[in-house]
Amino acid sequence: MALRSTVELQLEARILAKNDRAATANRELFQSRQWRVLNLLGSPGAGKTALLEATLKALGDRPEPPIQLYVIEGDQATDNDARRIQAAGGHAVQVGTGQGCHLEAAAIAQAAELLNPPHGSLLVIENVGNLVCPALFDLGEAAKVVVISTTEGDDKPLKYPHAFRAAHAIVLTKTDLLPYVPFDRDRFLDCVRRINPTAPVFEVSALMGLGLGDWCAWATATTAAPTDAS
Secondary structure (H helix, E strand, O other), rough: OOOOOOHHHHHHHHHHHHHHHHHHHHHHHHHHHEEEEEEEEEEOOOOHHHHHHHHHHHHOOOOOOOOOOOEEEOOOOHHHHHHHHHHHHEEEEEEEEOOOOOHHHHHHHHHHHHHOOOOEEEEEEOOOOOOOHHHHOOOOEEEEEEEEOOOOOOOOHHOOOOHHHHHOOOEOOOHHHHHOOOOOOHHHHHHHHHHEEEEEEEEEEOOOOOHHHHHHHHHHHHOOOOOOOO
């Protein structure tokens, strides 16, 4: 195994420190405007955008006063996901990262100002699709949410422990496929608890509209940002 050089480690430390300063400024901005900000992490195809589309519908169907959903979409290329959110009735802006494998706090600040949600809105950041780099970068969010589908395998928490350890909540998607895929739900939950004993796990099917009530209640109640980055 090749060891990383001192120069590489110093460069990474400087990048993370710069990002942390921007994240702190973001957190102050988000709190001052009373935005509920969630950072969604997940592999490509985990169902992050579908979850947001279903969340839009579920929030719109609630008898309570509506909570507006604003979304910052992160992808290396295309604005496909932002257009999906807009077609579902949400507000969205796309952030292209080019070859970058994650979103950074400075880009989030620009996107948030462009969206400019009203006070008390739910602002969700759909990060670039992977479970490694995005988990390392604080964006100023109130909570990190790991989204994982039943098609990905029940051992993912053990393979990507940092992402699951940093999560304030975990959403298991595509539960309608459980009868058809080799996914052991009990083993998955056991793996989650070995890594993160406290994060709630929401089991949903965006396609069937199942399990969204508890997820929406948690998402809209997440108002206070943690005092330190996870």
